[in-house]
Amino acid sequence: MPPFLGELHRQYILKVSKDKDSFEYLMTEHLRMSGVYWGLMGLALMGRDVKEEMGGGGALADWVMRCYCPAEGGFGGGEGHDPHILYTLSALQVLALLGELRRADAAAVTRYVAALQRPDGAFAGDRWGEVDTRFSYCALASLALLGTLRGGAVDVGAAAAFVARCRNFDGGFGCAPGAESHAGQVFTCVGALAIARALHLVDAPLLGWWLCARQCDSGGLNGRPEKQADVCYSWWILSALAILGRRAWIDGAALARFILRCQDGDGGGVAERPGNMADIFHTFFGIAGLVLLGHLKTDGSGGADGIVYCDVDPVYALPSALVRELGLESQVLEPVPAAAAAAA
Ligand code: GRG
Numbered sequence: 001m002p003p004f005l006g007e008l009h010r011q012y013i014l015k016v017s018k019d020k021d022s023f024e025y026l027m028t029e030h031l032r033m034s035g036v037y038w039g040l041m042g043l044a045l046m047g048r049d050v051k052e053e054m055g056g057g058g059a060l061a062d063w064v065m066r067c068y069c070p071a072e073g074g075f076g077g078g079e080g081h082d083p084h085i086l087y088t089l090s091a092l093q094v095l096a097l098l099g100e101l102r103r104a105d106a107a108a109v110t111r112y113v114a115a116l117q118r119p120d121g122a123f124a125g126d127r128w129g130e131v132d133t134r135f136s137y138c139a140l141a142s143l144a145l146l147g148t149l150r151g152g153a154v155d156v157g158a159a160a161a162f163v164a165r166c167r168n169f170d171g172g173f174g175c176a177p178g179a180e181s182h183a184g185q186v187f188t189c190v191g192a193l194a195i196a197r198a199l200h201l202v203d204a205p206l207l208g209w210w211l212c213a214r215q216c217d218s219g220g221l222n223g224r225p226e227k228q229a230d231v232c233y234s235w236w237i238l239s240a241l242a243i244l245g246r247r248a249w250i251d252g253a254a255l256a257r258f259i260l261r262c263q264d265g266d267g268g269g270v271a272e273r274p275g276n277m278a279d280i281f282h283t284f285f286g287i288a289g290l291v292l293l294g295h296l297k298t299d300g301s302g303g304a305d306g307i308v309y310c311d312v313d314p315v316y317a318l319p320s321a322l323v324r325e326l327g328l329e330s331q332v333l334e335p336v337p338a339a340a341a342a343a344a
Helices: 006-018 023-027 029-045 058-066 085-097 106-115 133-146 156-165 183-195 204-212 232-243 252-261 280-293 320-326
Strands: none
Touching: 006 029, 006 280, 023 029, 029 058, 029 085, 029 280, 058 085, 085 106, 085 133, 085 320, 106 133, 133 156, 133 183, 156 183, 183 204, 183 232, 204 232, 232 252, 232 280, 252 280
């Protein structure tokens, strides 16, 4: 098994966050808020104090607040950008990781999210109206973080019913009713239903099988049939399987080997597949995958590097300890042993 290059990845994340002249930095301007979340999460899961790594965190929290649009109540992906539900969730996650969640105006952000809900329960991403199950997850997770999920601002039951309408014959979920099943959308739908406490709307054995069938000969996971394996699906699929109590249904050693082969042994970071260029998105999801697999030990018993890795919550994609501290609730199914897969 290739070694995990944790310190190199830490250096990579810090370099990416500081090198403001790099091609990658400039090309990711539109989604900076999510990039910051991925970077902080990579550091947090590797047992780092993210506030300390960010020089106290105050300047970063100030930047997040400069991306807030008081006129609408949502956050943009960068300063001066229009607000969007994707970046609103990322902003709340970043503030939570920095211990600064109180800086968000919970009532105003809740009104912003609520205004995006459609009569059929779906959520638009912004005022321009695109609907996608990603936005259902972002909406419910945002309100959970703000503590306003059950306050009546959004119709949680209708939100769950819309997600259920996006379920397909294969047990998977797509971005809209009738759209092809895709593992990324499966995470958002299962995650949204977990937050809504409506996992009875998932055919867990069937979906468990579909998700397991995503494992390729390389050990990596793809997002849908006939597509290439990609490290990010380690998160989208393992988290969904963990929520459904079926994490043990895939070959964890083969997947861990695939993720570790995607590391950049020179500059640090993780790429989508072996030999490709590392980026911050795949670095976070690679590390998160290794944590969910139990390859990186979170009980202090791990390897020679002395790092105590951090458990990740499969629903909220935040450190489990932080999820407990914030009192975030969700539904997760009891583990089903791998042997039961054959009978399912
Ligand atoms: C808090 C972790 C977290 C997420 C917020 C935005 C969101 C909620 C989830 C996104 C889920 C999603 C749709 C992930 C898929 C991303 C991806 C790799 C898309 C690529 O799609 P294609 O069609 O790739 O280009 P394939 O692999 O099918 O060829």
